[in-house]
Amino acid sequence: MTLLPDITELLARARADLRMGLPVVLQDGPDALLAASAETLDARRLAAMRALSPELTVAITARRAETLKARAYDGDLARINVPAEAGLTWISALADPEDDLATPMKGPLASRREGGAALHRLGIQLAKSARLLPAMVTVPLADATAFARDNGLTRISLAAAQDHLTDRSPLHPVVNARLPLSVSEAGRLHIFRPEDGGEEHYAVEIGRPDRAKPVLARLHSACFTGDLLGSLKCDCGPQLRAALQHMGDEGAGVLLYLNQEGRGIGLANKMRAYALQDQGFDTVEANHRLGFEDDERDFRLGADILKSMGFSSVRLLTNNPAKVAMMEKTGIKVAERVPLKVGLNPLNAKYLDTKAKKSGHIL
Numbered sequence: 001m002t003l004l005p006d007i008t009e010l011l012a013r014a015r016a017d018l019r020m021g022l023p024v025v026l027q028d029g030p031d032a033l034l035a036a037s038a039e040t041l042d043a044r045r046l047a048a049m050r051a052l053s054p055e056l057t058v059a060i061t062a063r064r065a066e067t068l069k070a071r072a073y074d075g076d077l078a079r080i081n082v083p084a085e086a087g088l089t090w091i092s093a094l095a096d097p098e099d100d101l102a103t104p105m106k107g108p109l110a111s112r113r114e115g116g117a118a119l120h121r122l123g124i125q126l127a128k129s130a131r132l133l134p135a136m137v138t139v140p141l142a143d144a145t146a147f148a149r150d151n152g153l154t155r156i157s158l159a160a161a162q163d164h165l166t167d168r169s170p171l172h173p174v175v176n177a178r179l180p181l182s183v184s185e186a187g188r189l190h191i192f193r194p195e196d197g198g199e200e201h202y203a204v205e206i207g208r209p210d211r212a213k214p215v216l217a218r219l220h221s222a223c224f225t226g227d228l229l230g231s232l233k234c235d236c237g238p239q240l241r242a243a244l245q246h247m248g249d250e251g252a253g254v255l256l257y258l259n260q261e262g263r264g265i266g267l268a269n270k271m272r273a274y275a276l277q278d279q280g281f282d283t284v285e286a287n288h289r290l291g292f293e294d295d296e297r298d299f300r301l302g303a304d305i306l307k308s309m310g311f312s313s314v315r316l317l318t319n320n321p322a323k324v325a326m327m328e329k330t331g332i333k334v335a336e337r338v339p340l341k342v343g344l345n346p347l348n349a350k351y352l353d354t355k356a357k358k359s360g361h362i363l
């Protein structure tokens with residue numbers, strides 16, 4: 001028996017540390033990095049990191065590097081040297097595209113070529129899973145174990161972390177209770193919690209769907225602005241309500257409410273993307289300028305929840321063929337795709353058009 005945290009718990013701790021502005025130690029055998037989020041690091045800790053080594057770098061994704069016209073020698077990411085005179089403002093401008101147009105960075109930016117980037121990649125994965133900007137300030141460390149212990153920092157071993165970052169954390173049902181809804185009095189809300197301390201996800205079950213037949217289902221990604229505030233920039237709110245109404249009308253269905261706000265980048269980053277859209281970029285370009293892929297969601301967790309509820313086949317309410325493909329890949333049969341075309345308005349027409357042209361959505 002041990003009370004020591006396992007790798008899942010250490011990763012959860014590392015995410016919390018990064019969100020607070022605390023660096024973490026990343027280790028791969030003799031190689032080690034001290035890594036902090038470029039978004040949350042403060043001047044005091046930056047100075048402390050700089051004092052450790054002249055090799056201060058910021059790791060950014062190749063997407064962000066492309067916008068900054070920096071060379072990405074590591075394929076999917078670039079390690080940018082931080083000049084001696086550069087401070088937090090410089091680092092923040094590298095990470096955050098908000099001022100790219102108003103005050104372009106004075107280049108050229110020097111990317112590192114020598115040495116490996118595996119630990120920087122781990123850092124970026126951690127930043128993304130902490131819903132922070134994908135940019136990490138790093139310095140090399142000589143003795144990772146002693147350094148982490150002496151400074152009370154979380155230490156993550158690459159070998160231990162690798163599988164956990166690509167695999168999703170197992171989800172467990174926590175509780176379910178009756179929830180009468182306007183669309184159907186026979187509503188029930190189920191709560192699912194991942195083992196890694198991450199976001200909970202919900203399932204709204206309408207009626208008592210026959211587990212032996214394809215169930216009318218919707219995988220709905222959280223959209224605070226659309227679902228709750230009635231935003232006109234997207235079609236999420238009308239889609240949520242239409243899906244529930246459809247299930248209410250049929251007397252059976254299941255709506256998964258997945259907390260993957262902003263296609264998996266989090267609400268703060270989605271608002272950054274909205275600010276960029278006001279500068280003229282479309283929804284996909286905005287994600288790229290921030291350093292994200294078009295869609296950072298993991299739909300496999302939707303399949304996990306359906307399976308744990310006893311469903312193996314769905315009639316999926318969606319206009320997104322990627323969701324259909326992902327369901328099939330994860331072992332949920334899609335007997336039918338049921339289109340969900342509601343909520344078109346003059347302010348979201350361009351957004352929906354971009355999704356059709358660039359993300360393969362069916363209009």
Ligand SMILES: Nc1nc2c(ncn2[C@@H]2O[C@H](COP(=O)(O)OP(=O)(O)OP(=O)(O)O)[C@@H](O)[C@H]2O)c(=O)[nH]1
Nearest residue numbers: 221222223234260261262263270273283318319320
């Ligand atoms: N990053 C980003 N996310 C957005 C934007 N607009 C909406 N979202 C998010 O996109 C998600 C909804 O995904 P959609 O692509 O509209 O729809 P879908 O779920 O893939 O496909 P459907 O099943 O057809 O609705 C929600 O998590 C929203 O918060 C945006 O401009 N940028």
Ligand SMILES: [Zn+2]
Nearest residue numbers: 223226234236
């Ligand atoms: Zn939305």
